Amino acid sequence: MACEIVVDAGAQSIALRGELTIYTVGEIRIRLLDVMAMTDKIDIDLGGVAEIDTAGLQLMLLAKRKPGKEVTFTHHSAVVLHLVDMASVGLMLGDPLVISAGGMAQTAGN
Amino acid sequence: MDTNDELAEALGVFMEEARELLAQMEEILLREEAGGGSEEDLPALFRCAHTIKGSAGMFGFDEVVRFTHVVENVLDRLRNGAIGFSRQLVGVLLDCQDHIAGLVSTIAEGGTPDIARSDELIAELRAWTAADDAAGAAAPRQLPAESAVRVAASGGGGTGSDYWHLSLRFAPGILAEGMDPMCFINYLGTCGRIVHVETITDHLPTLDEADPELCHIGFEVALDSPAGKEEIERVFQFVAENSHIVILPPHSKATEFIGLIESLDEDSARLGEILVACGTLTPQELDTALRAQQQSRQDTPPRLGAILVDSGMVAPAVVGAAIEKQQRNEEKRRSETKSLKVPSERLDALIDRVGELVIAGAGTHAQAVKIQRRDLQESASLLLSLVEDIRDMALRLRMVAIGEVFSRFPRVVRDVSRELGKDIELRISGAEAELDKSMVEKVGDPLMHLIRNSMDHGIEAAEVRAASGKPVRGTVALNACHESGAIIIEVADDGGGLDADRILKKAIEKGIVAEGANLSTQEIYQLILAPGFSTAETVTNLSGRGVGMDVVKNNVEALRGTLDIDSVPGQGTTIRLCLPLTLAIIDGFHVGVGSTHFIVPLDMVVECVELPTGLDHFDYMEQRGEALPFVRLRQLFGEHGPAHIRPRVVIVRFAGKRAGLVVDRIYGKCQTVIKPLGPLFEQVPCVSGSTILGDGEVALIIDVAQLIQGVVTRNWQATHGGTARGATALAA
Numbered sequence: 073m074a075c076e077i078v079v080d081a082g083a084q085s086i087a088l089r090g091e092l093t094i095y096t097v098g099e100i101r102i103r104l105l106d107v108m109a110m111t112d113k114i115d116i117d118l119g120g121v122a123e124i125d126t127a128g129l130q131l132m133l134l135a136k137r138k139p140g141k142e143v144t145f146t147h148h149s150a151v152v153l154h155l156v157d158m159a160s161v162g163l164m165l166g167d168p169l170v171i172s173a174g175g176m177a178q179t180a181g182n
Numbered sequence: 183m184d185t186n187d188e189l190a191e192a193l194g195v196f197m198e199e200a201r202e203l204l205a206q207m208e209e210i211l212l213r214e215e216a217g218g219g220s221e222e223d224l225p226a227l228f229r230c231a232h233t234i235k236g237s238a239g240m241f242g243f244d245e246v247v248r249f250t251h252v253v254e255n256v257l258d259r260l261r262n263g264a265i266g267f268s269r270q271l272v273g274v275l276l277d278c279q280d281h282i283a284g285l286v287s288t289i290a291e292g293g294t295p296d297i298a299r300s301d302e303l304i305a306e307l308r309a310w311t312a313a314d315d316a317a318g319a320a321a322p323r324q325l326p327a328e329s330a331v332r333v334a335a336s337g338g339g340g341t342g343s344d345y346w347h348l349s350l351r352f353a354p355g356i357l358a359e360g361m362d363p364m365c366f367i368n369y370l371g372t373c374g375r376i377v378h379v380e381t382i383t384d385h386l387p388t389l390d391e392a393d394p395e396l397c398h399i400g401f402e403v404a405l406d407s408p409a410g411k412e413e414i415e416r417v418f419q420f421v422a423e424n425s426h427i428v429i430l431p432p433h434s435k436a437t438e439f440i441g442l443i444e445s446l447d448e449d450s451a452r453l454g455e456i457l458v459a460c461g462t463l464t465p466q467e468l469d470t471a472l473r474a475q476q477q478s479r480q481d482t483p484p485r486l487g488a489i490l491v492d493s494g495m496v497a498p499a500v501v502g503a504a505i506e507k508q509q510r511n512e513e514k515r516r517s518e519t520k521s522l523k524v525p526s527e528r529l530d531a532l533i534d535r536v537g538e539l540v541i542a543g544a545g546t547h548a549q550a551v552k553i554q555r556r557d558l559q560e561s562a563s564l565l566l567s568l569v570e571d572i573r574d575m576a577l578r579l580r581m582v583a584i585g586e587v588f589s590r591f592p593r594v595v596r597d598v599s600r601e602l603g604k605d606i607e608l609r610i611s612g613a614e615a616e617l618d619k620s621m622v623e624k625v626g627d628p629l630m631h632l633i634r635n636s637m638d639h640g641i642e643a644a645e646v647r648a649a650s651g652k653p654v655r656g657t658v659a660l661n662a663c664h665e666s667g668a669i670i671i672e673v674a675d676d677g678g679g680l681d682a683d684r685i686l687k688k689a690i691e692k693g694i695v696a697e698g699a700n701l702s703t704q705e706i707y708q709l710i711l712a713p714g715f716s717t718a719e720t721v722t723n724l725s726g727r728g729v730g731m732d733v734v735k736n737n738v739e740a741l742r743g744t745l746d747i748d749s750v751p752g753q754g755t756t757i758r759l760c761l762p763l764t765l766a767i768i769d770g771f772h773v774g775v776g777s778t779h780f781i782v783p784l785d786m787v788v789e790c791v792e793l794p795t796g797l798d799h800f801d802y803m804e805q806r807g808e809a810l811p812f813v814r815l816r817q818l819f820g821e822h823g824p825a826h827i828r829p830r831v832v833i834v835r836f837a838g839k840r841a842g843l844v845v846d847r848i849y850g851k852c853q854t855v856i857k858p859l860g861p862l863f864e865q866v867p868c869v870s871g872s873t874i875l876g877d878g879e880v881a882l883i884i885d886v887a888q889l890i891q892g893v894v895t896r897n898w899q900a901t902h903g904g905t906a907r908g909a910t911a912l913a914a
Contacts, residue, residue, distance in 0.1 A: 094357045097394035105389065125362040130386070131394050138389040155364060159381040159401070 076120070077103045084111060089120030092128035092152070101131060108141050119147035124155050132156075136165055193290060196237050200286045203230040205589065207279045212592045215272045225412065228257040232413070234282060245295040246285050249304065253278045256310045262410060265310050274306050276593070345377050346414060348403040351426040354396040361421065367403060369417055374407020526619065529579055536569075536576045537855035543569040544853055544876030570853065580620070581763075584662045584669065585613030587626045591633055595658060598637050605644060605655045606637055612662035617669045617763050624741055625671070625761065628734040632673040632757050633658060635731065640677035640755050650752065652676065668743075668785070668836070669763055674756040680749040682706045689715065707747040711735040742870050744836070744887045760836065760887070770854030770873070772881065773832060774847035775815045776823020779881035781854050781873055782843065786886045788833045793844055803831070803842065812842030813889060818868065836890045843884070852876070856883060868892070 076089040077100060086107060088100065107114060116135070121128075135143045145167045148156065156162050207230045210223045231254040238246035253275070259265045281303055285295050348370070352363050370376055382400035392398065407414065411431055418427050543566050550562035588610050599606040617625075641647075641656035648654055659674040682703050689695045689709045701709075709715060713732040738745050743761035762768075762783070770781035793812075797803055802811045812831055815821070826846035833842050856871045863869070870885035 094360075094362075094395060101389065101392070101394045108389075125357075126364045126397060126399070127357045127362075127394060129364065129381075130397065130399050133381075133383055133386055133399065134389045134392050134394065137383075137386060158367065158376075158379055159364065160379050161381045161383075164381070164383065 085115035087117040092121045092124045094127040097127045097131045113142045115144050115146055117147050118145055118152045121149045121152050124151050129155055197290050200234050203234050204283045206230050211272050211276050214267050224261040228261045231257050243289050249300040252304050256307055278303050346405040347430040349428040351400040352397045353424040357397050358395050373409040374405050377404040377406050379403050533576050536573050540573050540853045540855055541874050548876040580618050581616040582619050582622050584615050587622055588613045607657050609659040615662040628737045631734045636675040640675035642678050668760050671759040676754040679751040679755055685709050768854050770852050772849035772852045773845040775845050776821035781881045781883045786834045786836050788835045791831050793829045793831050810842050814844040834886050836886050839890050841890045
């Protein structure tokens with residue numbers, strides 16, 4: 073399974089689908105940098121992420137910390153929420169608390 | 183398709199590994215039961231179960247994981263000294279080991295695992311499992327004794343607020359190596375409850391500079407686990423060497439975290455906060471620790487190791503032990519890499535080709551000798567000796583220690599002695615003697631029969647033993663040693679010995695021998711090998727049904743071996759198996775009778791002499807003051823070809839007996855690749871196989887064992903024209 077990177081017309085948001093893992097982070101990073109070159113504010117939709125590993129998590133952190141850019145992750149899929157929760161990086165990523173809190177509730181429920 | 187093959191291969195490795203581990207478990211358990219366990223046994227036992235659980239998990243064999251987990255838990259408590267070995271526990275664990283073996287093979291064959299049996303055993307194990315595990319198992323039934331154990335256990339364990347602290351900084355390349363740090367953390371969850379994970383991002387580069395395939399983040403983990411340090415460490419055993427993993431046990435003093443803080447290159451204040459965030463330290467403790475650190479800074483900074491030791495994090499003795507252990511593991515790993523696993527069919531194919539090479543080489547050599555050219559002869563000789571070396575090496579590849587077979591018997595003896603209500607000890611010696619792999623596989627069943635037989639019929643009941651002044655505990659000894667191209671395996675018991683009169687009486691009753699037959703004691707003993715013979719007064723479910731001993735005899739003969747019985751009344755019986763080392767290629771001694779070629783296995787040839795004249799009507803001769811029985815092959819095989827005026831006697835020896843073979847011509851040593859005879863000729867007496875000589879002639883391989891048996895017991899005439907089986911049956 074590879075990763076599909078869908079960039080919307082206005083380059084304001086990106087949707088990732090498939091793997092966000094060591095196998096795909098190289099390519100995703102390059103695409104992210106391309107998009108970031110055009111805009112300062114990006115939404116990254118993680119709703120289609122079916123698999124994520126440490127490399128994927130690290131890439132999320134890297135994107136978030138890019139100076140001068142405002143990256144927001146949205147629609148975290150279950151696997152993403154689980155990992156974010158396990159690594160306790162929810163606050164660090166600072167994405168809308170609703171999602172983060174929902175994630176915790178969800179994981180706690182498991 | 184490929185992935186299926188890979189999976190099948192991996193599964194094969196898993197099965198093999200599981201079998202080895204289970205065998206190891208059994209060995210240790212039996213040793214513990216005998217009271218001879220060593221300090222390393224308990225951790226080893228735990229590791230076996232743990233490894234099986236781990237690899238079963240990789241294949242998704244959930245039932246194996248579920249069951250083994252409970253077993254592992256008990257083993258862990260044994261290892262930690264929370265519980266001790268009892269006879270009862272060993273019994274249950276042995277049953278568990280059997281059940282795991284059963285589960286693994288059932289699942290591998292695609293069957294449905296016996297979950298009911300698992301639950302039954304888990305219920306039995308409950309007396310020894312920790313309280314929290316017992317709660318997890320199905321339908322707990324409270325027993326008074328059990329609850330006493332639980333109280334003791336919870337007294338020994340840590341309190342809930344004490345967590346392990348793990349500081350994980352992985353090598354940057356770990357992701358590229360296919361390992362996922364978060365997976366390790368996830369897996370930690372199998373050791374206990376993950377209280378908190380703090381992700382350390384201090385070393386994250388910027389997105390522009392980052393190589394996203396390198397790991398830049400670290401983790402601090404608080405873990406609530408009853409597991410031992412070793413078990414937690416094992417989670418990270420495959421992590422690359424330059425990863426920095428620190429594991430601090432619960433109850434670690436606050437000062438012990440100085441070592442950790444010093445050893446990491448993040449800002450120490452920040453680390454302190456992390457430790458507080460993880461719940462490992464209270465703010466007060468952090469404060470104390472940091473102040474202590476400040477003080478130590480004023481002196482020259484001590485080296486990390488010194489800090490670790492000084493702060494009581496690790497005692498110097500522990501460091502020494504750890505290093506030693508590491509070295510031992512290293513050595514073990516090195517010795518493991520020295521051996522290579524090769525599918526046996528490849529080896530068989532190699533041996534087969536080497537056999538052909540040997541024949542072809544001998545043929546070439548024979549041709550070269552005919553052409554009178556010295557240089558050609560020399561190179562042909564060199565070639566032949568190289569081929570011989572290769573043959574020996576190839577055969578040695580298949581040699582395995584007989585111990586492989588012996589190792590299953592301690593368990594058998596244990597179980598059978600329980601069943602019989604006798605106290606019997608098994609002594610094994612010579613387990614390192616080697617023989618061909620194919621023989622090892624075939625010798626197991628006959629030996630099993632013999633051992634069971636010795637235990638059932640040989641060893642007397644305890645009161646009988648005591649009455650005759652013997653130690654109450656009976657002994658069955660299993661010995662192996664090499665002798666002239668053969669391996670001798672003895673099964674000896676110190677029981678009552680064979681009762682010749684009773685055997686004879688029984689044999690006459692069963693019509694195996696005629697009444698009034700004059701038999702030597704040896705011959706009478708051999709009667710117990712006859713089909714349908716059993717002297718046991720009572721039939722047990724082990725032996726005594728008259729099947730077994732004749733099957734043993736047939737099996738041994740099928741391997742070109744012999745079976746001897748020695749017995750001293752009141753002192754015991756020894757059954758001696760004599761088997762050739764290999765079934766494939768031998769050094770032969772090439773002789774001729776008339777126009778037929780025969781091969782005698784060279785290992786059995788003692789010497790060659792000329793047949794003294796005037797012995798036409800005798801079948802023995804005098805040699806160095808002793809009578810030597812001989813057999814005329816011409817007569818035995820009904821040869822009519824051209825005879826020699828001066829026949830030779832080839833003196834052979836097998837299983838301690840000597841006999842002569844009268845032949846016409848002696849050609850000398852030759853390489854012999856044994857070709858089995860077709861089913862049509864299997865029954866030909868005194869011939870064990872055939873071979874092709876260098877010049878393309880076919881030679882018959884003489885079955886010296888059978889011949890000697892016939893000659894020595896003076897019944898060889900009977901074999902002449904009889905059947906191979908008839909020979910020994912009549913000998914009896």
